[in-house]
Amino acid sequence: MEFRALYPDELEKWLDHVTHVFSGGRQYFSNHWHNDPWRDPEGIRIAIDNGTIVSTVRVFIRKMFLHGEPVTVGGIGEVSTHPEYRRRGLATQLLKDSIEFMESRDIAVSSLHGSQRIYSIEGWEKVPRYYARQPVTAKKQVAWDVRPANFDDTAEVKRIADLYDGYARKFNGTFVRDEMAYWTAWVRSESPNAWVAERDGNIEGYVSVVRREDQLNVKEFIASEAAFARERGKQLFEDMLSNIIAQMDAASLEVVYPAPIADGFNAPAIEEHGSTMYRINQPDALSNASDSIPNLLHNQPQSLAQGIKSHHIFWYTDGF
Numbered sequence: 001m002e003f004r005a006l007y008p009d010e011l012e013k014w015l016d017h018v019t020h021v022f023s024g025g026r027q028y029f030s031n032h033w034h035n036d037p038w039r040d041p042e043g044i045r046i047a048i049d050n051g052t053i054v055s056t057v058r059v060f061i062r063k064m065f066l067h068g069e070p071v072t073v074g075g076i077g078e079v080s081t082h083p084e085y086r087r088r089g090l091a092t093q094l095l096k097d098s099i100e101f102m103e104s105r106d107i108a109v110s111s112l113h114g115s116q117r118i119y120s121i122e123g124w125e126k127v128p129r130y131y132a133r134q135p136v137t138a139k140k141q142v143a144w145d146v147r148p149a150n151f152d153d154t155a156e157v158k159r160i161a162d163l164y165d166g167y168a169r170k171f172n173g174t175f176v177r178d179e180m181a182y183w184t185a186w187v188r189s190e191s192p193n194a195w196v197a198e199r200d201g202n203i204e205g206y207v208s209v210v211r212r213e214d215q216l217n218v219k220e221f222i223a224s225e226a227a228f229a230r231e232r233g234k235q236l237f238e239d240m241l242s243n244i245i246a247q248m249d250a251a252s253l254e255v256v257y258p259a260p261i262a263d264g265f266n267a268p269a270i271e272e273h274g275s276t277m278y279r280i281n282q283p284d285a286l287s288n289a290s291d292s293i294p295n296l297l298h299n300q301p302q303s304l305a306q307g308i309k310s311h312h313i314f315w316y317t318d319g320f
């Protein structure tokens, strides 16, 4: 058994492997490779037996906001072992290889979405994410002009990216999106239902949603500083959602969104999604590394804290 990084000319073989293990969705894995401006074949770790890829782990190279500052993060994804090769320690060995890879790149933190024991044994720890659930009624007349986002308009995408940078850093765990290509390729493809709120020709809000029957899931949300200054963007959020529901010709939908935004902790129902795990690779790179991992993600320093139960958010759009 050979353990190493993927060679660039092995990409199709690697896509065959992940598509086989996760049964379907080649396009998903292919998009996540080609739309990723930080893609690096060195971050794809593989186990090879007789010339065939039998197990893999991919490190998504990113930065995330933690306590108002960007820190480097390695997102662990596509963890997969061919059924005939399971329970021999291959995924565990590749997780160890990924840790070495992240250390060689000075990547301070690692995150993943999963709950298997193999992750906790290697040092990842669960941090819950809180979601609010609230019925929202359609409203045609609101304080903003709400319309689909236009990813073909470079100036508009730049404005959204600027607003994102100011808003996302108020939380912990949100990814930094400082490459325009990430917006025009990754976000555009992952957020086909994205909307902006405009007033006097100025974009003040953005939200991306996905509808599942009577439920509307918020994949990400942005409020301008001015809108945020009023109850953390509560009115903007409610106006955008109620107007989008009207534009979808629905009377009312159950909106599910990260509770740390827009007064969500006061919603009638709060759910806990506990499958995000973090590992601190380089404690020296973090100022509060002595804190427990959940506290590190839930809390912010006093100067930034917004008096909410948790500042931990992961936008579905950035999912891997």
Ligand SMILES: CC(C)(COP(=O)(O)OP(=O)(O)OC[C@H]1O[C@@H](n2cnc3c(N)ncnc32)[C@H](O)[C@@H]1OP(=O)(O)O)[C@@H](O)C(=O)NCCC(=O)NCCS
Pocket (backbone or CB within 6 Å): 021, 022, 055, 078, 079, 080, 081, 082, 085, 086, 087, 088, 089, 090, 091, 092, 093, 113, 114, 115, 116, 117, 118
């Ligand atoms: C999850 C998955 C990647 C694990 O891959 P794997 O190569 O079998 O992982 P490992 O062999 O390192 O560990 C799996 C288990 O086998 C055990 N194991 C490892 N070596 C072993 C050995 N020689 N003999 C017996 N058991 C062994 C491990 O302790 C672990 O036990 P646990 O499940 O009780 O914690 C694989 O099952 C898979 O591809 N699943 C489908 C895709 C998926 O769900 N991916 C995860 C997305 S988050």
